[in-house]
Amino acid sequence: MAQAHGNRPISPHLQIWRWGPAMAVSILHRITGNGLAFAGLGLLLWWVGAIAAGESSYQTFVTWVWAGNGPALSFWTAILGKVVLVGLTWAFFQHLATGLRHFVLDIGAGYELHANARWSVLTVVFSLAATTLFWVFVHTAR
């Protein structure tokens, strides 16, 4: 039996793995999840809190995150805001798709190499398509 050493690695870190679809969407699941947790819920709380606080607070939120019609700096933060909002919808759809992938893996299915790689790639195809469709829907629904 191999001898245990005190400084053995705890788990293989990101740079250990050879890049491939499965490991890429696995780390993407973590990145999108944490992005949604911090940026997504942070923005949601600001938005809801601003609505609760009153009209001027809501206007401040809209100015800085979307409209950019306030101080000069808000022009730039509004561009950033749009990038973040589109990014968050993509992160949501990606996290949703890789989350469903994890449900399938949880029941012990989908571990065959080719099927695993194919479904991994399809989560990215889905997230990009869903993000595009959602924003087209936003601009055409009204």
Place this chain on the structure above:
Amino acid sequence: MGNGTSIGRVRGLGSSHSGTHHFLASRLTAVGNLVLIPWLMVSLALLPAWDYATVRGWMAQPLAATAMVLIFINTVWHARLGVQVMLEDYVHEAPGKLLAWLLVNFVPAAAAVFGIVSIIRIALGGA
């Protein structure tokens, strides 16, 4: 490691016996998010306008307010479970680990309460 008996030296270093609950809660809240977040996104997209009166009027409705409160319970809990796993994987040293443990418990609780208080205030027509 200090002195003490063999069992005393290893107590508290093993399984917490709550991993299964964490795993299942993460999956359960994921299913909740599968309903709640698309509902929020589609509802916002379908609003006739995004001015203050429209958005607030929509959010004050009982169904919308209920779903928003559910988001602040379910989604924040899901996020808290996931962030905890990330921290456990990357933060190993004593001071940072303690700080991370404090924050991952306090911040989501504060966030959820702030969100729910805001929704109640909107729904009951204050300010």
